[in-house]
Amino acid sequence: MTEELKERFLAGDRRALARAITLVESGHPAGAELLKSLRGRRRAQVVGLTGSPGSGKSTLADRLIEEARRAGETVAVLAVDPSSPFTGGAVLGDRIRMMRHYQDEGVFIRSMASRGALGGLAGATVAALSLLEAFGFDWVFIETVGVGQSEVDIARVADTTVLVLTPAAGDAVQAFKAGVMEIADLIVVNKFDLPGGPRLVEELKATLELAPPHPSGWQVPILTTVASRGEGVAEVLEAIRAHRAHLEEKGLLEPHRLDRARFEIQAVIQEWGRRLAEGAEPLLRQVESGEKSPEEAARELLRNPDSPA
Amino acid sequence: MTEELKERFLAGDRRALARAITLVESGHPAGAELLKSLRGRRRAQVVGLTGSPGSGKSTLADRLIEEARRAGETVAVLAVDPSSPFTGGAVLGDRIRMMRHYQDEGVFIRSMASRGALGGLAGATVAALSLLEAFGFDWVFIETVGVGQSEVDIARVADTTVLVLTPAAGDAVQAFKAGVMEIADLIVVNKFDLPGGPRLVEELKATLELAPPHPSGWQVPILTTVASRGEGVAEVLEAIRAHRAHLEEKGLLEPHRLDRARFEIQAVIQEWGRRLAEGAEPLLRQVESGEKSPEEAARELLRNPDSPA
Numbered sequence: 259m260t261e262e263l264k265e266r267f268l269a270g271d272r273r274a275l276a277r278a279i280t281l282v283e284s285g286h287p288a289g290a291e292l293l294k295s296l297r298g299r300r301r302a303q304v305v306g307l308t309g310s311p312g313s314g315k316s317t318l319a320d321r322l323i324e325e326a327r328r329a330g331e332t333v334a335v336l337a338v339d340p341s342s343p344f345t346g347g348a349v350l351g352d353r354i355r356m357m358r359h360y361q362d363e364g365v366f367i368r369s370m371a372s373r374g375a376l377g378g379l380a381g382a383t384v385a386a387l388s389l390l391e392a393f394g395f396d397w398v399f400i401e402t403v404g405v406g407q408s409e410v411d412i413a414r415v416a417d418t419t420v421l422v423l424t425p426a427a428g429d430a431v432q433a434f435k436a437g438v439m440e441i442a443d444l445i446v447v448n449k450f451d452l453p454g455g456p457r458l459v460e461e462l463k464a465t466l467e468l469a470p471p472h473p474s475g476w477q478v479p480i481l482t483t484v485a486s487r488g489e490g491v492a493e494v495l496e497a498i499r500a501h502r503a504h505l506e507e508k509g510l511l512e513p514h515r516l517d518r519a520r521f522e523i524q525a526v527i528q529e530w531g532r533r534l535a536e537g538a539e540p541l542l543r544q545v546e547s548g549e550k551s552p553e554e555a556a557r558e559l560l561r562n563p564d565s566p567a
Numbered sequence: 568m569t570e571e572l573k574e575r576f577l578a579g580d581r582r583a584l585a586r587a588i589t590l591v592e593s594g595h596p597a598g599a600e601l602l603k604s605l606r607g608r609r610r611a612q613v614v615g616l617t618g619s620p621g622s623g624k625s626t627l628a629d630r631l632i633e634e635a636r637r638a639g640e641t642v643a644v645l646a647v648d649p650s651s652p653f654t655g656g657a658v659l660g661d662r663i664r665m666m667r668h669y670q671d672e673g674v675f676i677r678s679m680a681s682r683g684a685l686g687g688l689a690g691a692t693v694a695a696l697s698l699l700e701a702f703g704f705d706w707v708f709i710e711t712v713g714v715g716q717s718e719v720d721i722a723r724v725a726d727t728t729v730l731v732l733t734p735a736a737g738d739a740v741q742a743f744k745a746g747v748m749e750i751a752d753l754i755v756v757n758k759f760d761l762p763g764g765p766r767l768v769e770e771l772k773a774t775l776e777l778a779p780p781h782p783s784g785w786q787v788p789i790l791t792t793v794a795s796r797g798e799g800v801a802e803v804l805e806a807i808r809a810h811r812a813h814l815e816e817k818g819l820l821e822p823h824r825l826d827r828a829r830f831e832i833q834a835v836i837q838e839w840g841r842r843l844a845e846g847a848e849p850l851l852r853q854v855e856s857g858e859k860s861p862e863e864a865a866r867e868l869l870r871n872p873d874s875p876a
Binding site: 296523527531545561 | 606825829831843855861
């Protein structure tokens with residue numbers, strides 16, 4: 259079955275791609291096998307879009323797709339949702355606009371739950387990203403919801419991380435406090451037509467001046483958009499291209515991609531840990547009572563013959 | 568050295584406690600050893616305080632300390648900061664108020680970085696929590712900053728999770744979208760004197776009515792406070808006690824603590840994964856090029872003779 263799927267995948271069948279992501283997401287061994295056989299195939303430009311809910315990330319993504327398509331480039335979007343039955347609807351609602359691209363063969367959009375008992379971006383998300391790259395998209399946008407660990411993780415898998423803010427009260431403060439500001443390669447002030455836009459830009463400039471400089475010498479640009487009307491979006495795509503060019507010029511793409519490999523391995527081990535401790539009641543009881551340390555229990559689980567490790 | 572430290576620790580020397588936490592935090596083997604010898608000692612009531620920055624969590628914690636001290640109970644506060652040099656100052660600023668308790672022998676306050684390349688609440692935090700419990704505090708408050716993975720993790724280690732919101736625009740929406748709403752055992756609307764307080768309470772009530780009922784039959788209470796003036800704080804502590812009583816009555820404390828043990832084991836494995844993949848350049852290169860899958864690399868690292876696993 260994998261062989262046939264692989265053939266269809268390599269022939270550019272989008273349903274094969276969707277199926278492959280589902281296999282990977284469900285942890286099916288055929289998914290891992292397929293993934294392995296496809297690894298090392300060409301790389302897309304991977305862009306992380308992050309920012310608080312309501313900042314208009316999806317609208318911006320929608321417009322960036324439009325812009326890239328105009329340049330004849332293909333685009334995949336991976337939308338990472340917090341895995342909550344409670345929020346599913348709200349999040350999807352934000353993304354309805356993007357759906358208009360579903361008919362376009364050069365665009366692929368996929369939502370994934372971040373799951374991960376402990377982590378942010380789960381291993382499955384990174385695996386899905388590898389599939390999208392192998393499929394041959396020119397761009398992969400990864401969009402996350404919320405301000406937290408997933409947003410920090412995104413910076414480790416994306417070549418360029420775009421932080422989207424709005425003049426809405428507290429938006430920047432929130433990003434600042436959550437430590438997201440420092441992972442941004444680009445800052446976009448969206449909904450710039452709302453009151454407070456220019457002031458936010460000034461505040462951000464002042465903040466960036468206080469921040470330690472980017473180790474690579476990159477100057478984080480602050481761009482302004484009204485994504486709902488497409489204003490300023492072409493400039494954002496240009497700035498993303500400029501950042502990529504900077505990485506290549508400074509020889510930074512390679513270390514960045516090694517860090518991504520590191521992230522992938524860590525995600526795998528984390529996921530194994532999650533699964534191994536899922537049952538294991540007697541062992542949990544021993545840890546709870548203090549009879550065994552968590553370290554001893556961890557070792558026992560990893561060395562179990564059923565362990566994937 | 569560990570023996571002497573343990574003796575001082577057991578004698579109630581707070582500097583020994585501080586030293587023990589530092590050992591655990593730095594990953595020193597003496598820390599793990601001490602921790603193991605202390606495990607299974609009495610348990611505090613563990614309360615997670617979560618909510619967006621600016622919601623007044625620290626002020627509420629400060630007042631809850633006051634309230635608990637009035638009842639003759641001892642309190643430890645573990646403040647978990649996102650590990651960012653950029654944000655350190657801002658976060659500490661919020662906590663200055665609590666410092667007034669530093670002179671009180673019955674109060675212990677400690678900040679910790681959440682670190683964790685992948686996760687939210689790091690293993691070191693859970694280890695520190697165990698030390699605080701072993702030391703004999705009646706209460707341990709864990710306070711997190713931001714709305715994200717750490718907040719979901721907190722619910723796994725705390726007996727009771729308190730979500731702190733304010734009438735400020737978007738606060739509830741943010742919590743809702745980030746999936747934090749559903750981990751709350753108690754919701755506190757702080758800064759209730761600001762405009763929009765009663766309306767937020769109505770909205771929260773409506774939201775909770777739509778939510779799936781708590782599996783244990785617990786009704787999530789919505790409380791209102793003006794923590795800066797101490798208003799409503801006694802009622803919050805009462806509600807926390809009521810939640811604890813509910814857990815005991817329904818026999819839910821035990822499964823909850825098994826889940827915490829599970830979390831501890833998972834955190835250990837995650838931390839090992841983080842450390843093992845830290846160097847390992849040649850292996851990373853093989854993963855990057857597709858020569859090895861992340862799974863193969865993970866297995867290799869875990870089975871390495873130097874591995875803690």
